[in-house]
Amino acid sequence: MSTIAIFGSYVLSRKDGAQDVLRDHWVLVEGKKIAAVTRDRPRADEVYDRPGRFVLPGLLNLHNHCFSEAVARSHSEDGTGRKNNQSIVYTVLLPLTKRGADILSAEERMAVARLGILQLLKGGATTVMEPFRNSIPEMFDAAEEMGIRFYGAPYLFSTSDAKAGPDGVVQYSGDDGTADMATWDALYQRWNNRGDGRISLAMSPHATDTCGPDLLKACAARARELGVPITTHMAQSRAEVETIGKRYGGRTPAQYLDWLGLLAPDLMAAHCMFSTDDDLKLMAARGMTVLNCPRVFARAGVTAAFSRFAEHGVRTVVGTDGYNMDLLGELNAASLISKITSQRADVANSPELIEANTAVAADVIKRPDLGRIEPGATADLTVVDLTHPHLQPLFDPRRALIALANRANIDQVMVDGRVLVDGGRYLGADEAAITAAGSAAIGKIWDLPEAQAAFNG
Numbered sequence: 001m002s003t004i005a006i007f008g009s010y011v012l013s014r015k016d017g018a019q020d021v022l023r024d025h026w027v028l029v030e031g032k033k034i035a036a037v038t039r040d041r042p043r044a045d046e047v048y049d050r051p052g053r054f055v056l057p058g059l060l061n062l063h064n065h066c067f068s069e070a071v072a073r074s075h076s077e078d079g080t081g082r083k084n085n086q087s088i089v090y091t092v093l094l095p096l097t098k099r100g101a102d103i104l105s106a107e108e109r110m111a112v113a114r115l116g117i118l119q120l121l122k123g124g125a126t127t128v129m130e131p132f133r134n135s136i137p138e139m140f141d142a143a144e145e146m147g148i149r150f151y152g153a154p155y156l157f158s159t160s161d162a163k164a165g166p167d168g169v170v171q172y173s174g175d176d177g178t179a180d181m182a183t184w185d186a187l188y189q190r191w192n193n194r195g196d197g198r199i200s201l202a203m204s205p206h207a208t209d210t211c212g213p214d215l216l217k218a219c220a221a222r223a224r225e226l227g228v229p230i231t232t233h234m235a236q237s238r239a240e241v242e243t244i245g246k247r248y249g250g251r252t253p254a255q256y257l258d259w260l261g262l263l264a265p266d267l268m269a270a271h272c273m274f275s276t277d278d279d280l281k282l283m284a285a286r287g288m289t290v291l292n293c294p295r296v297f298a299r300a301g302v303t304a305a306f307s308r309f310a311e312h313g314v315r316t317v318v319g320t321d322g323y324n325m326d327l328l329g330e331l332n333a334a335s336l337i338s339k340i341t342s343q344r345a346d347v348a349n350s351p352e353l354i355e356a357n358t359a360v361a362a363d364v365i366k367r368p369d370l371g372r373i374e375p376g377a378t379a380d381l382t383v384v385d386l387t388h389p390h391l392q393p394l395f396d397p398r399r400a401l402i403a404l405a406n407r408a409n410i411d412q413v414m415v416d417g418r419v420l421v422d423g424g425r426y427l428g429a430d431e432a433a434i435t436a437a438g439s440a441a442i443g444k445i446w447d448l449p450e451a452q453a454a455f456n457g
């Protein structure tokens with residue numbers, strides 16, 4: 001079995017179930033596993049002996065959208081495309097990604113998928129959960145090809161073409177999600193456990209206002225039969241809260257999912273920032289997880305504070321959603337937005353945020369072998385270069401990581417014992433070629449008349 005030794009001026013290890021920052025240690029990898037964490041330099045086939053590195057467990061990003069991020073990039077800031085400062089999910093993102101997936105060839109969709117995975121890897125993520133339109137199955141091909149650990153979450157909708165009217169209410173077109181369930185099943189058969197086990201599926205009913213009770217119950221039943229996690233969007237806009245209240249007897253989105261049996265430890269719900277305090281108490285009691293993505297909402301002037309969920313006892317991890325896809329930047333935003341919202345400097349501290357996106361996130365997807373550096377754990381690692389001038393001199397590496405570092409400081413990314421990124425560069429293919437091909441494909445979507453109208457209108 002081949003061995004790799006990586007030196008860390010700091011290694012984020014564990015002791016008695018808690019983080020333990022070691023100075024000047026080595027992480028020894030044998031095959032796909034972490035074999036040892038040692039003070040002395042171990043013998044190994046490959047040795048990375050670079051000073052000033054912070055060796056972390058591989059970071060998990062459990063909510064990301066490669067395709068819509070690229071579609072909206074630099075088009076959606078400063079209020080562009082927003083009517084009355086409302087969410088652009090139903091007016092811009094969903095219609096454009098649907099049209100985009102339809103007009104692009106399989107190779108062009110693959111180019112967009114590769115561009116997304118490249119960004120994620122270079123940003124230090126080793127595991128990603130990605131909800132996406134089921135007409136973009138190339139997400140799986142790109143993930144397998146590029147070596148990332150990937151939970152693909154092809155959407156299920158109760159309506160095939162979700163669109164919101166000027167009032168923000170989503171219109172249904174009458175179908176029932178049966179076709180989406182059949183597509184999900186086919187993708188599960190084809191992809192689950194591929195790539196040496198790195199590729200998995202999650203059940204992904206899109207949101208509370210695009211999925212009716214029958215579909216949500218069917219999703220939960222199928223997911224629990226297969227033992228796969230469930231992910232959705234919940235309480236992500238005021239319009240969604242109003243829609244659910246009108247349709248279902250005054251229920252909040254959290255009460256709606258609880259009524260249908262989905263509010264449970266296997267549920268990861270993105271956003272939830274229009275959940276009430278009573279909702280948060282219910283969510284904490286049910287043991288579900290909030291996927292907190294503060295930057296995509298900060299873009300629109302809305303605060304989604306990690307600390308609000310955490311203080312209510314709700315298990316919370318940070319994801320990047322369809323904006324920027326820079327996990328270190330997102331953790332920084334989670335810290336700052338929590339401090340601003342609570343007007344306290346001590347909330348959402350660095351160890352807490354690092355824990356959220358390592359050990360806690362790994363537990364959420366029932367993978368206690370991930371998110372930890374300890375003997376026997378799976379060898380997924382994120383190595384940060386702390387020698388940059390903005391990171392020296394250094395007193396506390398965890399604070400430096402959350403408060404000062406960014407994705408350009410990612411030095412190495414290892415998944416399943418394979419070095420995918422080294423010296424900040426992706427080793428598997430030509431980065432410039434991936435970027436050019438992905439950009440060209442996205443350009444075709446930007447050229448669509450409806451895209452021009454959406455972004456400029």
Ligand SMILES: [Zn+2]
Pocket residue numbers: 063065233270321322
């Ligand atoms: Zn999302």
